[in-house]
Each structure stands twice: as structure tokens, then as C-alpha cells.
Amino acid sequence: MDSAIYVIGIGQTPVGEFWDQSLENLSAQAIRQALADADGVSIDAMYVGNLLASAASGQANLGPKIADNAGLHGIEALTVEAGEASGAAALRMAFFALRSGFVRTALVVGVEKYTDMVGSEMEAILAQSGDYDFEGMQGQMPSGQAGLLMRRYLDQYQPKRAALGVLSILAHANGVHNPNAMYRRAISNETYTSAAMVSDPLNIFDSGPYADGAAALILTADAELAEKRGGAKIVVAAGNTAADALALHDRPDALVFSAVTLSVHKALLEANLEMAQMDLFEVWDAFSIYALLSIEACGLAAHGEGWRWLMEHDLSPGGSLPMVTMGGNKARGFPLGAAGVYQAVEATLQLRGQAGKNQVAGAKHALIQALGGPASTVVTHILSKIA
Amino acid sequence: MTEKQTSLLMRPSRAVGIVGYGAYIPRYRLPAAAIARVWGRSEKAVPIKEKAVPGLDEDTVTMGIEAARNALKRAGIDAALLRAVWTGSESHPYAVKPSSTIIAEAVGAPEHIQAADLEFACKAGTEAMVMAVALVGSSMADYALALGVDTAQGKPGDALEYTAAAGGAAFVIGPADQAAAEILATYSFVTDTPDFWRRAYQHYPEHGQRFTGEPAYFRHVTTAASTLMRESGTKPEDYAYAVFHQPNAKFPRRAARQLGFTDEQIKTGLLSPVIGNTYAGASPVGLTAVLDEALEGDRILMVSYGSGAGSDAIDLRVTARNAERTALAPKTAEYIARRVEIDYATYARYRGKLLRE
Numbered sequence: 082m083d084s085a086i087y088v089i090g091i092g093q094t095p096v097g098e099f100w101d102q103s104l105e106n107l108s109a110q111a112i113r114q115a116l117a118d119a120d121g122v123s124i125d126a127m128y129v130g131n132l133l134a135s136a137a138s139g140q141a142n143l144g145p146k147i148a149d150n151a152g153l154h155g156i157e158a159l160t161v162e163a164g165e166a167s168g169a170a171a172l173r174m175a176f177f178a179l180r181s182g183f184v185r186t187a188l189v190v191g192v193e194k195y196t197d198m199v200g201s202e203m204e205a206i207l208a209q210s211g212d213y214d215f216e217g218m219q220g221q222m223p224s225g226q227a228g229l230l231m232r233r234y235l236d237q238y239q240p241k242r243a244a245l246g247v248l249s250i251l252a253h254a255n256g257v258h259n260p261n262a263m264y265r266r267a268i269s270n271e272t273y274t275s276a277a278m279v280s281d282p283l284n285i286f287d288s289g290p291y292a293d294g295a296a297a298l299i300l301t302a303d304a305e306l307a308e309k310r311g312g313a314k315i316v317v318a319a320g321n322t323a324a325d326a327l328a329l330h331d332r333p334d335a336l337v338f339s340a341v342t343l344s345v346h347k348a349l350l351e352a353n354l355e356m357a358q359m360d361l362f363e364v365w366d367a368f369s370i371y372a373l374l375s376i377e378a379c380g381l382a383a384h385g386e387g388w389r390w391l392m393e394h395d396l397s398p399g400g401s402l403p404m405v406t407m408g409g410n411k412a413r414g415f416p417l418g419a420a421g422v423y424q425a426v427e428a429t430l431q432l433r434g435q436a437g438k439n440q441v442a443g444a445k446h447a448l449i450q451a452l453g454g455p456a457s458t459v460v461t462h463i464l465s466k467i468a
Numbered sequence: 469m470t471e472k473q474t475s476l477l478m479r480p481s482r483a484v485g486i487v488g489y490g491a492y493i494p495r496y497r498l499p500a501a502a503i504a505r506v507w508g509r510s511e512k513a514v515p516i517k518e519k520a521v522p523g524l525d526e527d528t529v530t531m532g533i534e535a536a537r538n539a540l541k542r543a544g545i546d547a548a549l550l551r552a553v554w555t556g557s558e559s560h561p562y563a564v565k566p567s568s569t570i571i572a573e574a575v576g577a578p579e580h581i582q583a584a585d586l587e588f589a590c591k592a593g594t595e596a597m598v599m600a601v602a603l604v605g606s607s608m609a610d611y612a613l614a615l616g617v618d619t620a621q622g623k624p625g626d627a628l629e630y631t632a633a634a635g636g637a638a639f640v641i642g643p644a645d646q647a648a649a650e651i652l653a654t655y656s657f658v659t660d661t662p663d664f665w666r667r668a669y670q671h672y673p674e675h676g677q678r679f680t681g682e683p684a685y686f687r688h689v690t691t692a693a694s695t696l697m698r699e700s701g702t703k704p705e706d707y708a709y710a711v712f713h714q715p716n717a718k719f720p721r722r723a724a725r726q727l728g729f730t731d732e733q734i735k736t737g738l739l740s741p742v743i744g745n746t747y748a749g750a751s752p753v754g755l756t757a758v759l760d761e762a763l764e765g766d767r768i769l770m771v772s773y774g775s776g777a778g779s780d781a782i783d784l785r786v787t788a789r790n791a792e793r794t795a796l797a798p799k800t801a802e803y804i805a806r807r808v809e810i811d812y813a814t815y816a817r818y819r820g821k822l823l824r825e
Contacts, residue, residue: 101683199677277510277513
């Protein structure tokens with residue numbers, strides 16, 4: 082068997098609008114927490130997940146910028162970009178590095194600085210994860226695209242409109258107990274249904290709010306280091322990245338997130354686990370319609386039936402398959418390329434039993450999934466607690 | 469170092485106050501729903517009910533003159549006694565040529581005056597007030613006229629178009645023993661915060677969207693207010709009224725809540741829901757509405773906010789003279805009630821948004 086990859090340190094900043102904080106400041110806060118959590122191990126390599134910095138902050142080459150500021154001199158340090166799934170992809174690259182044996186201890190940092198720019202300039206930058214020639218060029222924004230998909234779903238499957246709000250309302254309820262969440266207020270069904278439109282029929286509560294934040298993970302392939310740290314042993318049991326056609330118009334059915342199907346199945350196969358064994362699923366709720374289509378694509382419900390499944394299942398921390406347990410992108414906030422690392426940090430808290438009031442009792446296996454664009458890139462990981 | 473020197477408060481060496489105050493609000497009202505309709509937005513999710521729009525023959529100078537005449541009526545002094553006329557606005561009719569000289573001459577001020585225009589986004593009016601306090605408080609003069617007036621413009625279709633409104637207020641600052649309201653202290657908090665700006669030759673301002681909230685409005689307003697209260701040894705409950713800069717209906721309410729003021733304390737001076745954001749006139753006009761109602765001994769906290777950015781906090785106490793002064797000129801509520809609703813097309817014409825060549 083291949084060597085296990087242990088999660089031995091986690092850190093995260095609150096998610097929000099930090100006008101007076103830089104990319105490296107946010108990163109350093111998360112890195113310091115993770116290093117303290119990992120008992121101050123030495124880091125060999127750092128993989129930074131980020132989407133916006135080169136355009137929004139005029140800053141590429143984040144590796145040395147963040148490593149040097151955090152006092153990590155001379156390490157391997159570089160950026161991984163995979164749209165909004167950049168953070169999850171950085172975790173994937175760390176996994177490769179550790180599994181290969183070239184790196185003993187790796188740091189994964191997801192960081193996003195959304196508030197460095199406002200207005201139409203920022204909107205143009207956000208469109209970069211889509212197909213520029215066919216979408217961005219025409220003014221297609223991620224929210225516009227999600228709105229189109231949602232309209233299509235509503236027309237094709239005639240779901241109850243309120244079904245799209247189930248996860249948003251749950252996310253807000255869970256966000257109340259996450260000290261790092263951007264929104265810590267529960268919302269009612271009434272608030273959801275009467276919310277202002279972003280891109281009709283997509284409303285503001287169908288959309289994860291873009292925000293700043295940084296999260297960090299420290300991973301090691303060295304079982305002795307994991308042993309030395311003590312506490313619950315959390316491993317990255319499996320990981321997978323799948324690519325679909327970048328643009329929706331190049332897919333046979335825009336409402337089928339086939340890369341989600343592929344990615345989840347391969348991850349489960351690799352971990353030798355069944356979907357039913359997952360104790361929680363951090364589904365990607367950048368837009369409510371994306372979460373719904375992901376739930377269908379990973380086989381929890383048939384195509385066109387996911388909305389019914391959402392209404393019929395208890396997805397709260399005490400429910401049958403807890404989702405968005407710390408607020409998800411909707412209530413924790415959506416720091417784009419950092420969000421995938423937040424998911425991994427939150428899953429680790431769950432598996433360690435440190436998730437406070439949102440604790441999923443006895444959680445052993447956590448499925449986390451990040452999407453770049455409308456599931457153009459899908460990164461899935463399974464984190465497990467081992468004996 | 470004495471205790472007085474270490475205090476952050478600014479206090480004049482001679483006690484001063486507002487001897488007379490006056491407001492002016494143009495009669496035309498454009499409902500926010502009418503703006504939302506034109507741009508295809510929700511008519512319910514608008515930041516205010518309606519805004520005051522100036523007529524074709526009105527500008528910062530004409531409105532300033534109206535407000536100043538009201539202030540002089542209430543002060544009961546001859547305009548010839550004024551030694552300064554300072555007008556704060558971001559919509560002075562001329563880029564070069566002072567509004568204050570036109571206003572001074574129109575109201576009958578003498579030629580031996582200080583006169584200059586001020587610009588600090590929505591804080592220029594209260595800055596003029598603080599300057600007047602200093603001039604009178606140092607005994608260099610007995611009376612100074614300070615104005616905050618604007619005919620604010622928002623780019624058609626921009627979020628600011630809902631609120632950018634017209635109106636203003638004027639204050640005759642003089643010795644405290646003649647004042648309707650004594651000015652006890654001021655405190656200003658100013659930083660380089662680029663949340664809203666208009667470059668030369670640009671017709672409409674630009675703004676930093678959500679950046680205009682927490683790091684700009686809220687930080688400056690709450691810091692100025694809390695510092696003034698801390699240094700004065702006062703608490704929110706010591707004030708009968710509080711007036712905050714009011715760019716919309718939500719911000720001043722939230723700032724008040726953060727500071728510990730009740731809706732009851734701010735409602736009298738909160739006019740933005742029905743007249744919009746009168747920029748340099750906003751908190752000054754709010755103060756006139758409070759003075760129209762305030763009773764002897766009432767303490768008033770006024771906090772302006774100007775983008776760019778800064779807040780002036782002013783601590784006032786109403787005297788026994790206020791009641792009789794109030795009756796000498798139209799109340800602010802009367803100007804608000806004098807209402808002629810217009811549609812977007814009329815607004816576009818009045819505000820010069822239709823180009824005919």
C-alpha cells in the first residue's frame with residue numbers, strides 16, 4: 082500500500098472583506114495557525130491556491146511573496162491555478178509531491194484577495210474562469226452562467242422553487258456557529274424567496290458571496306511526524322481531478338456535471354469506499370444550482386430529481402448526509418481560489434471532533450469537492466480518520 | 469503638559485454657539501421607484517423613498533442664499549456684522565470663482581469679510597462650521613456664517629442616482645451668550661481613504677462600491693463620535709438627539725446602533741429617506757430639523773462624514789433662546805412638506821441630463 086498522507090496542521094482566517102489586509106498578511110495568519118497546530122514542523126514545499134491575484138492585485142509569483150513573508154525561506158513555493166477550484170488543486174499537487182516521495186512535509190495555502198478591486202474591472206477578472214473567447218468576451222459572468230443553468234433546470238424539470246433554497250438556508254444556519262464565517266445569521270425561507278435577483282432567476286441567496294480569506298493545511302507523508310503530533314490521525318484517503326469541456330455549449334447536456342460523476346467515482350474507488358460511507362459531503366455551493374447539479378451528478382439523486390432529494394433529506398450536522406457543515410461558500414463566504422482549502426480545513430475539524438456546535442457525531446469519512454467554473458474543473462478529496 | 473492640552477477635543481477659548489440657523493430644500497421630489505423603473509431595477513429595493521431635486525433656476529449659490537437668509541432672520545443680527553462667509557459644497561457652480569462671495573453679497577455681508585469655498589465631499593459644511601467656531605472662539609470675530617449646500621449629481625444608472633439630492637443649511641456662529649445652541653466641543657477624524665472621488669473635468673463622481681461602507685463611512689463616523697464622547701465623558705444616553713451624515717436611510721441607522729443610540733434619538737434629524745443625500749448639506753440640514761424641535765438643555769451630537777475621508781463630530785447644547793429663534797424662519801419640516809413630485813423625464817431636464825446639441 083502507498084504511504085498515507087497525513088493532515089497534521091490546519092489554519093484559517095475569518096472570511097470577509099479585509100480592505101486593509103494583503104495577500105501575504107492573510108496567508109501568514111493561516112500559515113502561523115497551521116504551523117502551531119502541527120507543532121512547528123519544518124516545511125519542504127508550499128503550494129498556493131489562488132485565482133485572482135495576478136489580475137486583481139497585479140501580483141503573480143505568489144510563492145516567494147507568501148513564503149518569504151511567512152519566514153519560510155528557501156522552500157519550494159509555487160502557485161496552482163484551476164479557477165475557483167485552485168485551492169483544492171493545490172491540495173492535489175501537494176498530495177502528488179508527498180506521494181512521490183520527493184517532499185516530506187507540504188504546506189497548502191489557499192488565499193484570495195477579492196477586495197483589491199471593485200466594479201466592472203473585477204467582474205471582468207471573475208469571468209476568467211469561463212471560456213473567454215465564447216463567454217467572457219460576450220460579457221458572460223459566472224453568476225450569469227449560473228442563472229442560465231438555473232433557468233434551464235426550472236424549465237426542464239419544473240422543481241419547487243423553494244428546493245433551490247434548502248442548502249442556502251442550511252448554510253446560514255450552520256454559519257451561525259462558525260466563528261470564521263462571513264455570515265453568522267440564520268435566514269428564513271421567506272428571506273430566501275424574497276431576495277433580490279443577481280441574475281434572474283438566481284438571487285443573492287443562491288450565490289456564495291465573494292470574499293477575502295486564507296486557509297492553510299500542513300500535510301506529511303512521514304508517519305513518525307504524524308505520530309509525534311498526537312491526536313486524531315487524519316489522512317487524505319483519496320483525491321481526484323476531472324476536467325470537462327470548459328464551456329457549457331460544448332457539452333451534450335448542460336445540466337449534467339459529468340466531471341463531478343467521474344471525479345467522485347474515481348475518488349471513492351481509490352479510497353475503496355462507498356458514497357453511503359461518507360459521514361459528510363462538503364458540496365460546492367458557489368451557486369445553489371451548482372450544488373443541486375453536483376448532488377445529481379454524484380449519484381445521490383437521478384437527473385431532474387435532485388431538488389426533490391434536497392427537500393426530502395435532513396442535511397444538517399445531525400442528518401443523514403450533512404452538507405455545508407461550517408456554512409459552505411454561501412455563509413462561510415466564498416474566497417474563490419481559497420475555498421477548496423477552507424473545505425479541507427473544515428473537514429479536518431469535523432474528523433477531529435473539533436467542529437463545535439456543527440459537529441457531525443463520529444465523523445470518519447468526509448467527501449469534499451471544489452468546482453472551477455460550472456464543473457469544468459472538479460477536484461474531489463476524501464479525508465478520513467484512521468485508527 | 470496640562471490636562472486640557474492632552475485632550476483630543478477642540479474647544480474654543482471663548483464660548484461660542486449657533487446664534488441662528490436656517491435650511492433650504494428645493495420643492496421638487498423624485499421618487500426612488502421612478503429611478504428604479506427607468507433602469508429596470510426592483511422598485512422595492514431602493515435606498516430611500518424620494519430625493520429633493522433643484523429647479524432649473526436653482527444651484528448651490530441660490531440655495532445657500534435662501535438658507536443664509538433664514539439663519540440671519542433667526543440670529544436677529546445685521547448681516548453687516550458678519551466677518552466671514554464660508555461655504556462647503558462639492559457642487560460649487562464655478563470651478564474657479566467663489567460661491568461664498570456671491571452668497572455674502574446677496575445676504576448683505578460687508579466687504580471686510582473672510583470668504584472662501586470649501587470642498588471635502590459631504591464634510592465641507594461641518595468643516596466650515598468648525599472654522600467659524602475657531603474664528604469666533606478666538607475672538608477674532610463676533611459672527612461668522614458657515615454653510616453646507618449641495619446639488620449633488622449621480623451618474624445616470626449608478627447606485628448614487630437614487631440618493632444624490634439638493635439642499636443645504638446655514639449657521640450664524642457667534643458668542644455663546646447669544647446662542648440658540650452652545651457648541652461645547654468638536655473632534656475631527658481624517659484619513660486618506662479613497663472611497664469616492666471626482667477628477668477635474670469629470671461630470672459625475674466615482675465610488676468604491678462596498679469600500680464606501682466599513683472602512684470609509686462607518687470607521688470615520690463611529691471613531692469621531694466615540695472619541696468625542698470618550699473625551700467629553702458623555703454617553704449616548706446623555707444626548708436627546710443625534711444627527712449622522714445620511715447618504716441613505718441605512719447607514720446612519722446602523723452607525724447609530726453601533727454607537728448605542730436609539731432610533732428615537734436619530735429620527736428627528738434623519739431626513740435622507742424623504743429628501744435624499746444632500747451631501748455637504750446632509751448632517752447640517754438634519755441639525756436644523758433637530759433645532760426646530762429641541763428644548764432648552766437638550767444635548768445634540770452631530771457627526772458628518774466626507775469621503776476621502778473624514779468626520780467632524782460636534783457636541784451642542786440647546787439654550788433657552790432656541791424656541792423663539794425657531795419661530796423666526798420656515799422650519800425644515802415645512803420645506804420637506806412643500807413637495808412637488810416630478811417624473812424621471814422632468815428630472816432629466818431639470819438636471820441638464822438632456823443634451824440638445
